Amino acid sequence: MSEPILEMTDVSKRYRTAGGFGRGRKGFLAVDGVSLHVERGEALGLVGESGSGKSTLARMANGLVVPTSGTVRTDGQDVARLGRRGLRRLRRNVAMVFQDPLASLNPLQTVRQTLENVFRAHGETTSTAELVALLESVGLGADYLGRYPHEASGGQLQRVAVARALALKPDLIIADEPTSALDVSVRAQILNLLADLQRDQGISFLHVSHDLAVIRLYSDRVAVMQRGRIVETGPSDEIFRSPQHPCTRALVEATPEAELPA
Amino acid sequence: MPDPVLQVEDLCVSFTSGGVTADVVRDLSMRLDGGRTLAVVGESGSGKTITGRAIMRLLPRGASARGRIVVAGREMLSADERELRRARGSDVAMVFQDSMSALSPYLDIGAHIAQAVRLHDPSVTRRAARARAVEMLDRVGIPGPADAVRRFPHEFSGGMRQRAVIAMALVNRPALLIADEPTTALDVTVQAQILALLRELQQEYGMAMLLISHDFGVVGSAADDVLVLYAGRQAEYGSLRDIFDHPAHPYTAGLRAATPRLDARLDTGGERTRLRAIPGAPTSLRDAGPGCAFAPRCGLADQVGERCVVEAPLPTVRPTSEGGGLHLAACHLDRLPATQEVAR
Amino acid sequence: MIVYIARRIFTAVFMLLAIAFVTISLFFGASKDPARAMCGKPCPPETRAKVSAYMQTDQSVVWQYTEFVKGLFVGRTYGEGAQQVHCHAPCFGYSFPNRSDVTTLIAERLPVTLSLALGAAVLCLVVGIGLGALSAIRKGGAVDRFSTGFAMFGLSVPTFLVGLLVVQVFGFMLNALPYSGFVSFSESPTDWAWHLIGPWMVLSFILAAGYIRVTRTQLLNELSADHLVAMTARGASTRQVNRHAVRGVMVPVVAMFALDVTALLGGSVIAERVFSLHGLGDLLLSGVNESDLSIVVGVTLFSAFLIIVGNLIADLLMPLLDPRIRRA
Numbered sequence: 001m002s003e004p005i006l007e008m009t010d011v012s013k014r015y016r017t018a019g020g021f022g023r024g025r026k027g028f029l030a031v032d033g034v035s036l037h038v039e040r041g042e043a044l045g046l047v048g049e050s051g052s053g054k055s056t057l058a059r060m061a062n063g064l065v066v067p068t069s070g071t072v073r074t075d076g077q078d079v080a081r082l083g084r085r086g087l088r089r090l091r092r093n094v095a096m097v098f099q100d101p102l103a104s105l106n107p108l109q110t111v112r113q114t115l116e117n118v119f120r121a122h123g124e125t126t127s128t129a130e131l132v133a134l135l136e137s138v139g140l141g142a143d144y145l146g147r148y149p150h151e152a153s154g155g156q157l158q159r160v161a162v163a164r165a166l167a168l169k170p171d172l173i174i175a176d177e178p179t180s181a182l183d184v185s186v187r188a189q190i191l192n193l194l195a196d197l198q199r200d201q202g203i204s205f206l207h208v209s210h211d212l213a214v215i216r217l218y219s220d221r222v223a224v225m226q227r228g229r230i231v232e233t234g235p236s237d238e239i240f241r242s243p244q245h246p247c248t249r250a251l252v253e254a255t256p257e258a259e260l261p262a
Numbered sequence: 263m264p265d266p267v268l269q270v271e272d273l274c275v276s277f278t279s280g281g282v283t284a285d286v287v288r289d290l291s292m293r294l295d296g297g298r299t300l301a302v303v304g305e306s307g308s309g310k311t312i313t314g315r316a317i318m319r320l321l322p323r324g325a326s327a328r329g330r331i332v333v334a335g336r337e338m339l340s341a342d343e344r345e346l347r348r349a350r351g352s353d354v355a356m357v358f359q360d361s362m363s364a365l366s367p368y369l370d371i372g373a374h375i376a377q378a379v380r381l382h383d384p385s386v387t388r389r390a391a392r393a394r395a396v397e398m399l400d401r402v403g404i405p406g407p408a409d410a411v412r413r414f415p416h417e418f419s420g421g422m423r424q425r426a427v428i429a430m431a432l433v434n435r436p437a438l439l440i441a442d443e444p445t446t447a448l449d450v451t452v453q454a455q456i457l458a459l460l461r462e463l464q465q466e467y468g469m470a471m472l473l474i475s476h477d478f479g480v481v482g483s484a485a486d487d488v489l490v491l492y493a494g495r496q497a498e499y500g501s502l503r504d505i506f507d508h509p510a511h512p513y514t515a516g517l518r519a520a521t522p523r524l525d526a527r528l529d530t531g532g533e534r535t536r537l538r539a540i541p542g543a544p545t546s547l548r549d550a551g552p553g554c555a556f557a558p559r560c561g562l563a564d565q566v567g568e569r570c571v572v573e574a575p576l577p578t579v580r581p582t583s584e585g586g587g588l589h590l591a592a593c594h595l596d597r598l599p600a601t602q603e604v605a606r
Numbered sequence: 607m608i609v610y611i612a613r614r615i616f617t618a619v620f621m622l623l624a625i626a627f628v629t630i631s632l633f634f635g636a637s638k639d640p641a642r643a644m645c646g647k648p649c650p651p652e653t654r655a656k657v658s659a660y661m662q663t664d665q666s667v668v669w670q671y672t673e674f675v676k677g678l679f680v681g682r683t684y685g686e687g688a689q690q691v692h693c694h695a696p697c698f699g700y701s702f703p704n705r706s707d708v709t710t711l712i713a714e715r716l717p718v719t720l721s722l723a724l725g726a727a728v729l730c731l732v733v734g735i736g737l738g739a740l741s742a743i744r745k746g747g748a749v750d751r752f753s754t755g756f757a758m759f760g761l762s763v764p765t766f767l768v769g770l771l772v773v774q775v776f777g778f779m780l781n782a783l784p785y786s787g788f789v790s791f792s793e794s795p796t797d798w799a800w801h802l803i804g805p806w807m808v809l810s811f812i813l814a815a816g817y818i819r820v821t822r823t824q825l826l827n828e829l830s831a832d833h834l835v836a837m838t839a840r841g842a843s844t845r846q847v848n849r850h851a852v853r854g855v856m857v858p859v860v861a862m863f864a865l866d867v868t869a870l871l872g873g874s875v876i877a878e879r880v881f882s883l884h885g886l887g888d889l890l891l892s893g894v895n896e897s898d899l900s901i902v903v904g905v906t907l908f909s910a911f912l913i914i915v916g917n918l919i920a921d922l923l924m925p926l927l928d929p930r931i932r933r934a
Contacts, residue, residue, distance in 0.1 A: 189540075
């Protein structure tokens with residue numbers, strides 16, 4: 001079996017609290033000795049409540065957050081040993097999609113400029129035909145190239161953000177609450193799009209979400225985080241059918257169902 | 263039949279800016295009795311929040327409402343400023359989505375609740391009002407209420423803050439509570455606690471609750487009846503059972519199909535289930551054409567034909583399940599096809 | 607809280623020492639020796655060296671700096687024997703052309719600057735907050751349009767032009783106001799105010815612009831804030847809501863006011879010049895004109911001191927106004 005696309009071993013992250021000397025010198029332990037891996041072509045769901053450390057953990061995968069201890073191996077390389085150039089190379093292979101598409105896109109740039117910048121940042125040129133193909137792969141027409149972010153809806157913008165992530169043909173996409181800011185009827189579109197990318201292009205996903213129902217449907221495996229630790233991992237069907245850890249059980253029980261009591 | 267706590271008839275809300283007036287809510291009617299919960303469900307542009315604000319006459323600058331709104335026997339749209347002040351916070355109160363911004367950063371929690379008390383009964387002393395605040399914080403389950411009244415909003419966790427907001431809203435025992443996405447900003451476990459608390463207090467006080475939400479999960483666990491809004495108009499109204507099990511509007515059915523569920527029924531043994539998405543994006547009344555606002559996204563519009571594009575459907579009575587009350591849907595189709603292929 | 611205050615004061619003292627060092631090295635280290643102006647003409651090199659030694663300007667910058675800091679606490683003595691002069695603590699330096707220590711010179715000029723600054727500050731606060739609040743409450747109305755224009759004008763027109771206009775119109779054309787001079791408050795409060803109305807108008811006109819803008823934007827933000835909607839939803843009247851909204855405006859206004867008042871207390875060179883008032887600004891200008899570096903350094907450091915103290919007071923006031931800034 002080939003090497004996992006992402007492998008984290010005993011990683012921790014301690015944030016120093018603001019306010020200098022004296023108080024709180026120990027800081028805040030956001031991630032506490034976590035080990036986790038994502039196989040190639042797999043979608044791993046990372047769930048937990050706010051403040052559980054899931055976003056911090058996800059951002060270690062492409063070196064946006066540097067762990068205080070432990071090792072992160074992405075695509076076979078030790079992230080801590082990569083220099084500035086190495087990190088840049090890594091980041092073309094590991095793309096990100098954020099929660100708020102309007103905030104993650106530059107309001108002063110057209111979709112074309114946004115996409116072209118990704119290529120330029122890695123010293124590549126691109127053609128209009130390529131950009132159109134890229135937009136079509138996320139279900140948008142060529143007419144979006146000339147639009148500014150404020151001229152598109154939230155769902156369309158999130159498609160642009162996905163297109164930007166896809167531009168350099170990454171092997172891993174870190175999606176941090178990619179549908180939390182979207183309307184219900186649009187959310188499913190984006191989730192289906194991500195699922196198609198996984199199935200058709202073999203892209204691996206690290207999908208961070210607070211929404212268990214979303215994770216259940218769109219992840220092969222699930223890791224449940226609580227206070228900086230992973231308390232349970234396993235295939236998503238199993239985890240949600242018979243949650244073992246009390247934290248997972250509490251989450252599952254608290255999730256309201258759009259169902260009538262039978 | 264007792265008088266309803268809330269009655270809304272043909273409510274229209276319009277915004278005027280730059281000399282142009284446009285409706286954002288049109289021809290909305292609803293009725294809500296004491297002790298019952300009506301969920302108003304919708305996405306962006308549906309007008310659900312503005313409807314809640316219109317009921318309290320808390321419309322932003324440039325907005326105006328027409329029609330009829332009666333809260334606990336009081337005509338809200340014709341009420342003068344004094345009457346409105348008397349009604350707000352006493353007959354009808356509100357819980358907001360973001361508890362942080364709903365509380366003044368400059369006042370401690372006790373001051374908020376005491377203010378709500380004294381605004382409606384100036385004879386209550388400051389001290390007695392603070393004592394009421396402690397009582398109320400205790401009632402909504404805030405530990406150490408005597409100490410908590412002196413704390414400021416930013417010193418509370420999100421869940422505790424929302425409890426404080428509920429205490430503030432309910433201190434005068436309103437007949438109607440408008441809860442605008444009361445749990446959206448909270449974690450699921452906290453969300454479940456807050457919903458349980460609201461239900462419990464509703465039963466204790468016998469108040470009516472208008473629950474504004476985008477989340478069918480929350481609606482399913484809290485509502486008796488559901489009003490589905492699309493682009494400022496009523497798409498469907500009915501009991502929770504009718505809405506969930508016998509939706510008569512393609513939008514309601516589509517929204518349900520697009521909502522991910524955690525339950526076992528989706529267990530497919532390996533093969534992954536996909537949600538059925540509704541194509542396109544939600545619109546608002548302002549951007550909708552003369553026909554049905556949902557028609558451009560509706561997979562069934564083709565079956566009806568041109569009528570959907572030129573004529574906005576009016577709510578008509580639909581069959582109800584056993585024990586169900588009124589069931590209305592605004593769709594030119596009399597009956598949804600059995601296969602739920604509602605989305606294109 | 608006490609730790610916070612102590613830390614702030616510690617930082618303030620450190621800042622002052624650093625500013626003193628920079629000022630002294632800039633003026634005594636980099637400009638021409640003030641002894642040249644004192645030694646008269648002709649000035650043979652030996653005399654100049656003597657004068658220089660007497661004024662202690664022949665020493666290194668570091669030495670002068672330590673002497674200066676020492677002087678602040680214990681005073682400083684120049685020359686010896688019959689020529690000896692002593693500058694009492696707190697000594698901000700000694701002005702040889704004026705034959706007086708700088709501390710005394712500043713103290714003499716302070717009442718003028720104080721009168722000018724406080725009056726202008728109060729006036730600009732009243733006008734600025736008043737117009738700003740009115741234009742926020744009636745956004746787009748006549749007051750709003752007027753005060754936006756007023757603020758634009760105040761921000762873009764130079765002080766001297768406004769000053770000269772006021773002197774010309776009220777002083778010469780209408781003969782309504784005196785156009786120069788100062789009467790001390792103890793002498794005659796009415797005359798004191800009468801003579802200062804002109805400069806007050808000029809300074810507050812320039813400064814009010816900022817307050818109009820800050821008050822207007824901040825109040826507009828506050829008025830649409832959820833917590834004020836929530837307050838209305840509790841049954842509060844528009845009046846009560848508006849009154850509460852003022853709380854949110856106070857924080858940035860106090861921060862701005864602390865800076866402006868202290869800057870005014872450091873002397874307003876142009877306004878004092880136009881209205882022939884002999885305040886700190888005028889003193890600074892004369893120091894520059896006569897190459898009297900002791901005065902320049904003394905007044906600069908005195909202003910810096912005021913600004914830092916003003917900021918310190920503002921920082922200590924903030925937590926009282928906004929509980930979110932309060933520390934555990």
